[in-house]
Amino acid sequence: MAETVSPEFALDESDERTVLRLTGDWTVQHVQDVDDALRALNVSSPLAVDVSDLGKLDTAGAFVIDRTLRAAGSAEEGEPEIIGDHPNATRLIAQIHAVSTPAPESPAQDGSIMALLDRTGRSFMHIASESIATLAFLGETLATCARMLLQPWKLRWTSIVAVMEESGLDALPIITFLSFFVGMVIAFIGATTLKSFDLEIYTVELIGYSELREFGVVLTGIVLAGRTNSSFTAQIGTMKMRQEIDAMQTLGLKPMEVLVVPRVLAMLIMTPVLAFAATLAGIAGGVMVAWLALDINPGVFIVRLRDSVPLDQFWVGMSKAPVFGLVCVLIACRQGLNVGGSVQSLGRATTTSVVQALFSIIAIDALFAIFYMELDI
The missing domain is CATH 3.30.750.24 (STAS domain)
Structure with missing residues (x-):
């Protein structure tokens, strides 16, 4: 020694x-x-x-x-x-x-007008850069999906089916459960409000229009934003932290094809299915309230719903479902790929993913409402 x-x-x-x-x-x-x-x-x-x-x-x-x-x-x-x-x-x-080396101390907050304008400008530029980066990621994702669909033998069907089960079938109970009670709440509000005008029967139209057009698909998007977005971001972010994505690229595999495309295709397939199930559950909740509180027979409810609510209201709601699913999975995958090497960055990315998805769903639903109003649908 x-x-x-x-x-x-x-x-x-x-x-x-x-x-x-x-x-x-x-x-x-x-x-x-x-x-x-x-x-x-x-x-x-x-x-x-x-x-x-x-x-x-x-x-x-x-x-x-x-x-x-x-x-x-x-x-x-x-x-x-x-x-x-x-x-x-x-x-x-x-x-x-x-x-x-100690961490730099946070500068004291300046309460002047110039400081407020500075923070506002920085926030606006951050939102603008995030929007541009998300649109760029959308273009890359759509191009990759189109290329993979033209070469279906390259699709990872096992991964697609696994994501469909994890993010679709496993989310079905909670979505239908919540939508059922939301339908009951809408029916109670309609019955209470319309009862003073002796128009309780119009509760059927209220439930039909609200569930077919808005609540079924929006509630599905919100649940997916909280449940699926956090899951996708955490999964991909953990792989990024462990350098599994770097190893994947070393082996000649493309993360967009292996991680993003299966999730995008699975969500595009399952989101309309979940929205349809949520709509049916919401109507079922309205039927129960109408039957127990308003003495409207379920048969009468269904017949009036069919005669009074046009079928195009159903397609209005279903047309939003793939868009909501695509927005959720795009934001989740992008934030997951942006995770750094620390646990703090994973937490920040997961939180950002959920917040951005919720905001995007509400904003896009408002744009859909304006669009269909201009089309008089």
Whole structure:
């Protein structure tokens, strides 16, 4: 076993800088021998470290060296100045310096009008850049999907079916359950409001129009935004953190084809199915309230619904479902691919994914309402 040499140091001072020359082994066993002497140093000029004659070095020694540099004011800006060659001194001291550097304090909030305008402008530019990046990702996704559909033998059918089950069939109970009670709430509100006008029978039209046109598909989109978006973002983000996507690219596999396309196709297939089930569940909730509270027979309810509510209202709602599904999966996959190497970035990406999906669904539904109003549908 090699003998350990006690650590020593010497100072070479000049007008331009002071060089701290290190010798011996700066390890946890003996670094305390020079700790007091290093603390007593009083250096006025910038301090550099010469590691040419340095022996062994571990993190304890690197910490003491970095602390000395900080005390001399030489490591406040940029990396410490290291002179000479050593197998691991530069790397260890730089790592300790990076870990020991305190996080910058958040600037105090300025309450002036200019500061408010500055924050508003930055927020607007951030929203604009996010919108442009999402549109670019949409174009890349559509191009990749079109290319894969023209070459169906390249599609990963196992992945598509697995996503259909995970994000479609597994979400069916909660979507139908919530939609059933939303239908009951709409029926109670309609019955309470219309009863004062002796128009309780029009509760049927209220339930039909609201469920077929809006609530069934919107509720489906909201549940998918909270449930599926977070799941997709967490899955892809975890793969990004573990460098599985880098390994995938090394093997010649394209993340867009392996991760994004199966999820997009699965959501385009399952979202209309879920919206249809949610619509039926909402109408069923309205039928139950109408039967128990208004004494409207279910047969009469269905006949009046068929005669009073045009079929085009159903297609209005169903036309939104693929768009909502596409928006959810696009935002989820993009945020997942944007995850960095830390757990904090994964949490931020998941939160951003859900918030953006919810906002997009409500905004797109409003645009659909304006569009169909102009078409008089």
